[in-house]
Amino acid sequence: MPLTADAVAAQQVQERLKALQQLVHEIEKKRQQSEQGILTLQRYSQDDQSGQSSQKMKSLYKMAIAQTEQEEEVIRKALQKITEIRNIKNERRIQSKIASNKESIRKGIWIKMLTSSAQTLPLYVGKIGEKPPPLCGAVPADPNFISRVGDMVAALVKDSEDGDNCILAEVVSYNPTTGKYEIDDILKEQNQKGRHVLSRRRVIPLPLMRANPETDPQALFPQGTLVMALFPQTTCFYKAIVNKPPATHTDEYELLFEDKTYPEGYSPPHYVVQRYVIAYKQKNKQTTT
């Protein structure tokens, strides 16, 4: 049974990879057109500066926009394919996890996986006048949003030693009648005590998309914002202040973590990817490192 499901998934992935290849070629064509348009535009603006007609300029600009939009459309399709492939893969992972009952992965591997998954989180580039959707960058989730099984969340769990702890976790199930999530700590060895069952209030979904700072800076936490962020090389969220928001879609947040061991009360800057930076909630009582 799992074999056939795997085969189906593999086939689906193969189809998409093929389509992706075609799309890449299509993108190249569109890029060529765009470049032609831009060259025409540049030549026109340089050649006859004296007799430039604004109407002609405008029509050239408009043509360039149309070409770019076409290019953008194809790129969007290609990225969509990549996202689909990842979703299929993730689905398989969750299925096999349920089937095989917890494969154990060492912490180091987990950290690597977390970084890569954060880097490959789909990029959101808004069209003109479009508002970033919920869970894109710093945009909070809908009040009624329920995380799906397998989604990464920040969970506020009670720790016997030092009170509440905000950990990185994965949703196992959600019970709509009680409004409670069943979650797994991302670190398997922590789950030996059993799964955590937490109310919705204590589970914060992580962003599902990255915001593009160049087009949608409003979807980022501005400098000076108090946030909760995954401390590098750990799977716990801690309070931090945004020192510098990312400048490009590949950049990370520059954060100063609250740390009493430093005389200023803050750690030197650390870099954290968009996915693991969430809004700080006042009621989140938790200890700092």
Place this chain on the structure above:
Amino acid sequence: MDVPKRSSFTIPKINVKYNGKLKEILSSTKAKSEVQDLSNIPFIKQSDSIRLLPKYSAILGKSADDGVSMDDLDHLQQDLEKLYSTSAIRIRYFLSEIGEVDRNDEGPDRKAHDKTSLKRKRPDEKPKFKDAKNGMRVKKKTVGFPAKLIDDFLQEIPKVTLPKNDNSDKFWASIEPFCSSVTKDDVASLDSIIQEFSKEIDIKIPEVGDHYANGWSEEIINDEQNLGKSPSKKGAPTSDIKKNGLHAMLETFSSPQTQRLLNSLPKNGENEREPNKLKSTEFGKFRTSSAGQKVGRCLDRRLKKELMEQGIITMEDLAKNMPEDEILNEITKCQQELATVNEYNIQELNKLKSIVMNDLRSSEMKEQLDKVDKQVLELYNKIIVARKTAQQVEGDDFDKVVFTEQVTRDFEGQADALLKQQIELNHEINGLTDRDMIY
């Protein structure tokens, strides 16, 4: 000049980390030639693909059969995102440039154009570009040009075109139908209206039926008769039974006080010569004071019935005593009022009709007068022509005098006739308008 600049400008779009340094290069080249702001369009040249988009180029180089492998995915995604982001920025850039062109249509100022391009166009995007470190496209000097900005905005404002003011035309067009001259159609419509109003109004007021309360009391009487309680049922009109009947009636009054009063009445009544008559009047009084309207009605009916059976009261008497029907009165009054109004309306309509007829006649006159006027003009022209011909035919003096005399005489006759006609018509028209004034 073109080549080095372009390459230098395309790189920073992708590797923004070098921004600081490149910004300087950029601004320095800018300073040399103000016009070349198009050289920094954010795009990745195809020739730079291999360097900037390695995975993308690699996949592009592969044959279709090889496809994309899973390992390539992460890097390909990054490359595609680079392209994606760049094209999104490019669209925004072009849009702002178009806005710039629009703005500069009136008085193109290249310098201002260069320096304020993005910020002036879409002020809401200002923080976007700043935050994005793409500020190198947007020159930071922008801040130094607020005056220019305000100037431009001021120039924009008076552009509003005023709507055409054709209100007076509209007004006269709306008035026109009321000022046009009267036609025969108007007379016809007036005739039809008058005819309609002159029709006899023949609405019959239906007879007033029984009051609903009468129906009820009848039912009650019938019920009682069926039960054999009422003595009148037997049809033996003896005074004894009558008295019993009266007593039975009295029992229907619930209040002990009224009962006592009523009890005393029949006793007194027996002394009278016409006890029943008296009783009926007395009962009439009690009826009004009795507790329920229904009971009163019932009593009334029963009394009447009995009295009629006795032969004391006839139907005619009853009819006389019937109270006046207020509603009927009101209806007839309204009908009368309406009739008078209608009469007045017809009068007015007739008046109007005669005026219209008058008007028609006068417009006819006017037409005739116009005709005459034309004839007069024609005659005048003829006279002039005749005079000219007479003058032209020179050389024969004698002929000329005779000719003119004859012609003039002819013309004089015609002119006199026309003038007379004109005067007559004018007189008539004046008479008509005078008559109009009467109304």
